[in-house]
Amino acid sequence: MDRALRAEQITPADELRALLATSEIAVANLQDKPVDALALLRDMDRIAGLWPVLEAAGVDLRPEAGRWETLQASLRKRASALLRRLRATGGLPALRATHHVGDEPAWWWYLAEETRSRRRQQGVKLGVIVAGVVAIGVAITFLFKILFPVDPNLQASMVSRMDGQQKIQNQADYQGALADFQKAVDATPDDPEPWLWLGGTQQKLGDNAAAEVSFQRARALYKSEKDFLLSHAAIYIAMPMPEQARADLETVLAIDPENARAYYYLASVFELEESHLDAVNALQRASDLAEAQNDAALTAMARYRMALLMQQVQARSFALPTPTPP
Known part of the structure; x- marks a missing residue:
């Protein structure tokens, strides 16, 4: 997904907030507008990775916590739309095997089985x-x-x-x-x-x-x-x-x-x-x-x-x- 700001020009906290915003829009558009579904999943991985780092650094993430929970709940509700968009690229299980070799992916990579x-x-x-x-x-x-x-x-x-x-x-x-x-x-x-x-x-x-x-x-x-x-x-x-x-x-x-x-x-x-x-x-x-x-x-x-x-x-x-x- 294209970014308006380069990673080195923003703080990790700014990056997390930007990722939240673009991911919220992407999830809301899953049903009927063009969305890069794989990029959405990678962005959510990045959010999940940044979160503990920022918390350990003492950043106050309370304003973002509600948005993050809502984003995850919304993605789960739109799982079918996400899976349809990923079929052309081999489906979510195949992408999981490609993008998460040797590590344990987050729950959103298992939406095919959950659905x-x-x-x-x-x-x-x-x-x-x-x-x-x-x-x-x-x-x-x-x-x-x-x-x-x-x-x-x-x-x-x-x-x-x-x-x-x-x-x-x-x-x-x-x-x-x-x-x-x-x-x-x-x-x-x-x-x-x-x-x-x-x-x-x-x-x-x-x-x-x-x-x-x-x-x-x-x-x-x-x-x-x-x-x-x-x-x-x-x-x-x-x-x-x-x-x-x-x-x-x-x-x-x-x-x-x-x-x-x-x-x-x-x-x-x-x-x-x-x-x-x-x-x-x-x-x-x-x-x-x-x-x-x-x-x-x-x-x-x-x-x-x-x-x-x-x-x-x-x-x-x-x-x-x-x-x-x-």
Whole structure:
């Protein structure tokens, strides 16, 4: 990043304040303006290196301490935007290996791993929401059979499926969940949803050939390709595998541009990518379409999630640091 002042013309304290100012501006611009993301990380390394030196020299850094904490918090919130900008240069893990050989880098060099872990947790939570929509029809059938003659195979399948979902949600135990979903498939081989959960888990574990077989079994049990793709996308969101979910949903919208559920699920994909404004817009579209189609349940869910997301977007805007001129 170009500097207006040469290092020898300013004191270390002046350098730190200048780096803070330029880094604040860079972080604020990560989403939609040109930013040298690698230079930003190097500048933050320099700030972190200067800080203990200046403190040891007796420099009063209390005015800068709040800015430094806010800068770090803002960078963490914009991690996805930073990672997107670094893809063209090989990605953050590769850059970390290049720029930090033999030393322990700061936490911002591990944002790829941190973001991946957070997305997995978010995906599980979103998957529960999305799977709830998918399961409405199954639940009605299940309750009907409980109130009337009980199908023990259906009951066993539901229990195994919920056990597998809990393993994924609470422990990210995909291997353990695999056995549960296999039991669900064995109990109700004519129910497509266990096949989808089994296939998604197989794919998550890297067994793509087995996953394709499971997905094809599920596809054959759905009434239409559109219904299959919507449920397929919901499973991908739960895994979470947002890119694959997006591909399914784009195909659905190409077939049926006014499909409210597709927009509802697409909002989950945007959430996983931390594109919150896009998620709000998708939920608004889902709500409008669902209302026009007299789908009261989906309308209510879309509006509820939209309200929560708008609160998050507003909270993020209030948390933005105010750039200070160097």
